Amino acid sequence: MQPGTWRQFGTQAPNFTLPDQDNKPVSLKDYKGKWVVLYFYPKDQTSGCSKEAHHFQDDQDKYKALNAVVLGVSLDTVESHATWCTKDGFSFKMLADPGHKVVDLYGVPTRTVQIGGAPVTIAMRDTFLISPDGKIVKEWEVKDIDNHSDEVQAAIKAGGK
Numbered sequence: 185m186q187p188g189t190w191r192q193f194g195t196q197a198p199n200f201t202l203p204d205q206d207n208k209p210v211s212l213k214d215y216k217g218k219w220v221v222l223y224f225y226p227k228d229q230t231s232g233c234s235k236e237a238h239h240f241q242d243d244q245d246k247y248k249a250l251n252a253v254v255l256g257v258s259l260d261t262v263e264s265h266a267t268w269c270t271k272d273g274f275s276f277k278m279l280a281d282p283g284h285k286v287v288d289l290y291g292v293p294t295r296t297v298q299i300g301g302a303p304v305t306i307a308m309r310d311t312f313l314i315s316p317d318g319k320i321v322k323e324w325e326v327k328d329i330d331n332h333s334d335e336v337q338a339a340i341k342a343g344g345k
Contacts, residue, residue, distance in 0.1 A: 193321055197222075197314045200286045202257065202279040205265035210255070210277050212314070219252035219340050220314040223326075224292045226306035227299070228260045228268040228278075232329055236309070239333040241274050250340045251316065257281050259294070259307055281307075311336065315344050 197220075201211040212220065223240070225233045240247075240254045247254055256278045258265075265278040281287050284305075287294060293308040309329075313322040313336060321344030326332050339345065 193323075194319050197312070197318050197320045198289045200289060202281055202286055203262050204277045204279055205262065205269045205274075207262045207266075210279055212318070215253055215255075215314075216318055217251075217316050219247075219250060219316060219344075221247070221252060221254045221311065221336050222257065222290070222314060223254065223309075223311040224257045224287060224290070224307045225309055226258065227304070228258060228264045229271070232309075233258075234272065236326070236329045236332060237272065237274055237278075239330070240276060241272075243333045243337065244276060246337055250337065252340055253277070255279055257286055257307070259284065259287060259305060313339055313344055321345075 197212060199212045201209050204210045225236060227233055237256060254276045256276065259282055260280060261282050262280045265280055269278055287307045290312065292310045294305050295308065296303045296305050309326040311324045311326055312320055315321045322339050324332065324335065
């Protein structure tokens with residue numbers, strides 16, 4: 185599937201496989217029959233990304249009750265994810281996409297910023313809700329980090345609306 189071709193809601197979500205923080209392959213198809221919260225974020229161990237991830241972590245029991253899983257994706261490496269997940273106690277999957285494979289496949293915007301005096305490309309904060317039958321039903325360009333997990337849960341409860 186070409187980047188951006190999913191952009192009509194109800195379209196089958198593009199499958200992918202990426203390594204998680206334990207360097208184990210994770211594929212979207214592994215979660216068929218569950219709601220999937222596929223959230224893209226800019227950078228491990230930064231204030232906004234930590235806040236967003238902690239909200240998702242704090243709500244893990246609520247997601248399980250809704251038959252949903254949370255998958256975080258950034259352009260960071262497996263090693264960066266492993267360090268962050270260990271430090272902050274994240275139990276959900278953080279997927280490493282340093283080659284932009286899934287970021288590009290889902291059409292997530294990127295930009296280059298200066299971190300420590302060096303240019304670094306980051307993915308923008310974007311979340312997709314994928315239904316149990318594998319269709320993209322909602323997208324958020326996340327602006328309200330504090331309430332985002334609650335918004336996602338409300339959409340799942342409303343059947344993806």
